[in-house]
Amino acid sequence: MSSPILFVIVGKNEPLFEAEIDTYTGTTGGNDLSTRQNYFVLHSALDLVEKSAWTTNSMYLRVVDKVNHQQVSTFLTAGNIKFMLLHGGKGEEVVRSFFNEVYGYYVKLSMNPFYKYDTPITSLAFENRVRAAARSYLS
Amino acid sequence: MQHYVNRGGSSSEGSAVSLSAFAYVYSELVQYHQGRAASISELERRLESAGYGVGLKVLELVAYRTKETKRETRLMSILHFVSSSVWKALFGKSADSLERSIDHADEFMIVDYEPITSTFVSVPPDLGQLSADAYVSGIIAGVLDGAGFSARVTAHSVNVEEGEYAKPQGGNVVTGLPARKDKAVFLVKFSQEVLARDAALER
Numbered sequence: 001m002s003s004p005i006l007f008v009i010v011g012k013n014e015p016l017f018e019a020e021i022d023t024y025t026g027t028t029g030g031n032d033l034s035t036r037q038n039y040f041v042l043h044s045a046l047d048l049v050e051k052s053a054w055t056t057n058s059m060y061l062r063v064v065d066k067v068n069h070q071q072v073s074t075f076l077t078a079g080n081i082k083f084m085l086l087h088g089g090k091g092e093e094v095v096r097s098f099f100n101e102v103y104g105y106y107v108k109l110s111m112n113p114f115y116k117y118d119t120p121i122t123s124l125a126f127e128n129r130v131r132a133a134a135r136s137y138l139s
Numbered sequence: 140m141q142h143y144v145n146r147g148g149s150s151s152e153g154s155a156v157s158l159s160a161f162a163y164v165y166s167e168l169v170q171y172h173q174g175r176a177a178s179i180s181e182l183e184r185r186l187e188s189a190g191y192g193v194g195l196k197v198l199e200l201v202a203y204r205t206k207e208t209k210r211e212t213r214l215m216s217i218l219h220f221v222s223s224s225v226w227k228a229l230f231g232k233s234a235d236s237l238e239r240s241i242d243h244a245d246e247f248m249i250v251d252y253e254p255i256t257s258t259f260v261s262v263p264p265d266l267g268q269l270s271a272d273a274y275v276s277g278i279i280a281g282v283l284d285g286a287g288f289s290a291r292v293t294a295h296s297v298n299v300e301e302g303e304y305a306k307p308q309g310g311n312v313v314t315g316l317p318a319r320k321d322k323a324v325f326l327v328k329f330s331q332e333v334l335a336r337d338a339a340l341e342r
Binding site for chain 1: 192196
């Protein structure tokens with residue numbers, strides 16, 4: 001039994017992408033209550049991210065918050081788009097590699113002239129890649 | 140025909156575009172907007188907003204290609220990033236100079252002696268002060284805004300002083316045209332909150 005992992009991409013005003021990954025089966029799952037709780041935890045960590053965003057110039061911000069047995073790790077792109085991962089204590093290097101891979105896909109997505117910066121991501125290819133990366137790095 | 144996610148992110152694959160191709164496409168873009176704008180400032184605004192989207196994307200792309208783990212958090216470093224990395228990626232060379240205004244603490248100037256957006260453009264007298272480089276000022280504004288440094292960027296054509304060119308007066312090497320009499324100066328005026336935040340970080 002493994003804890004579900006929640007990956008959210010947050011723009012300046014709203015979430016742009018959400019994926020709940022149950023690493024055991026690799027698909028969405030989990031009951032509603034824990035899902036809502038997870039979203040709440042992740043979004044409340046946004047304040048801490050904002051605070052540390054200007055004090056460091058690295059992109060990977062490590063673990064910004066710890067709640068119960070879960071941790072929130074964050075990665076900031078050059079355009080200040082926040083990738084946030086709620087997980088149950090994965091190793092630093094593993095999470096960093098996952099973020100770097102998703103960053104590569106995000107940059108390629110941005111090159112699409114029809115994708116407007118800071119808008120919700122609806123590309124199916126992007127979602128599939130993110131889930132595949134999560135399966136390979138985080139399980 | 141590869142899906143974009145499978146292509147490499149590096150810039151080595153077919154990255155150079157001919158200047159003439161760009162000039163043709165850009166002239167069409169300017170004419171398109173010219174037909175729809177009612178005034179000079181509206182035309183400039185349209186060119187700026189066309190460049191803004193490019194700036195946002197260029198920021199992510201150039202940052203990803205040059206240094207994969209660092210973002211810019213200070214004013215001077217983002218300006219250096221724009222005048223060297225972004226300029227190199229877009230135009231193949233660094234901007235010719237980056238200056239700070241003496242009169243206003245929130246204004247900076249990026250100078251380019253041969254901006255490709257106006258190399259082939261001649262502005263008729265009834266359009267007065269129009270700068271076709273408004274597209275580039277849109278790009279700069281997009282890069283700065285995306286990085287969190289909101290600023291107002293405007294393009295101006297300024298006459299070149301005698302003997303100001305650092306290199307010998309051989310004219311433009313690429314196009315074979317004689318050296319231009321005016322250079323493009325991009326005036327960057329940062330908003331107050333950006334300056335306040337940068338001053339707070341100084342301590």
